[in-house]
Amino acid sequence: MVRRMRRLAAVAVGGLAALLLPFTFAEPAKAAPKAPPAGVDITGHGLAEPLKLRADSHPAHVVAVIEQVNFRGLVRQSTKPKTADLGPKYTVVVLAGDVPKQTYDLYPKAVGGPRVFRPAKQPDARKTTAAWFLGRVSMSETLRTAGVPLERTHETVSGGVGGGERIIPEDSLNPAQDINEAFVELRRLLLLNVAVVLVITIGLAGIALLIRRRTR
Template sequence: MIRRVRRLLIAVTGGVAALACTLALAGTAAAQAAPKPKPAPTGVDISGERLDAPLKLRTDTSPNEVNLVIDQVRWLGTTGQLRGPAAKDLGPKYTVVVLAAAGPQRTYDLFPLAKGGPRIYRPGKQPDLSSTRAGWFFGRLNMPETLRSVGVPMPAQFDTLAGGVGGGERVLPEEALDPVHNLDTALGELQRLLLLNVGIVLVITAGLAGIALLVRRRTR
């Protein structure tokens, strides 16, 4: 009996030791495999159409502007669309390079006036040599106004919505802002509807009258 208990204790102790070693090795491997935290951004460089030299924004002098630009790209997922709009539908391109203390980290191509809404292209080759997938993404609706507010020479667009994705053109058509035009259109539609209803009533009345006349002739 004592021997059996001793063997059982030895087996349990060995199993616990093996489990502890396994957990330790797993913890070490997980620590080694854990991605390194991204360095804090120190600024952004913006280059593109109508910019003779890159627009340099730094967190120590323009923190709000830097955050506004980074907010346009910080939410991108791991994968995007493989194909973007046709080149003729993209409009002006602005390249944004996100900087850290060690130098350039990430780069993105922004198309704020693309047909169908702002677009973002993330190249597969990044300045920090990290591995990522190239892809196209829909941009935020406020991308044109954000770029203009930080110094990019773009026309003001006051009718774009803040936040969200897609939509680089006017959110409301010009016709929607003309109440007289909308009223005339509504009255015209109402008039056509009334005429259609009157026509239907006349056709039904004529049909009933014809049926009544036919029935009367046959019953004589």
């Protein structure tokens, strides 16, 4: 009887530890980041020749520009904006190797906020429909830092899409904010680990006490 109780206790403890430990002591599993496309070509107002950005030399700029045409979170428009309200146009062509795959028209200075147009005719001959989207408020600054001759603007904070209303002044930015947030998250993780260790310890003590009473 005593041996059977000990075996049951060992199995219970092992199962509890196997369930809890991967969620606390091990870092969360993360999917391997996807490699960015080979690059983008940008043409448009103020550019005498295409601006060619490649992932091997400008990976951050390539990812940032492609993010502007990532339709997750973008709001689709049912009607075409007035041509007079669009402002300068910049065409972005996404490349896979040296092969053009996708093309989009960006309007960072459009009235009411940036706009994105997806033409029905795409370089890779895939089937799609022409569509207009509200662009991200960071479009102008993203294109400017990538090399497009645009005036510097401050990014708005109205959910990441559309024109926005409130402006963030440069002197209000706190460079230590991200570090502080990282320390707060680390402290929370450590407290969670301590709590789980206490639960396991109390569980082991209870099982040991139960076994001791049964063996008397």
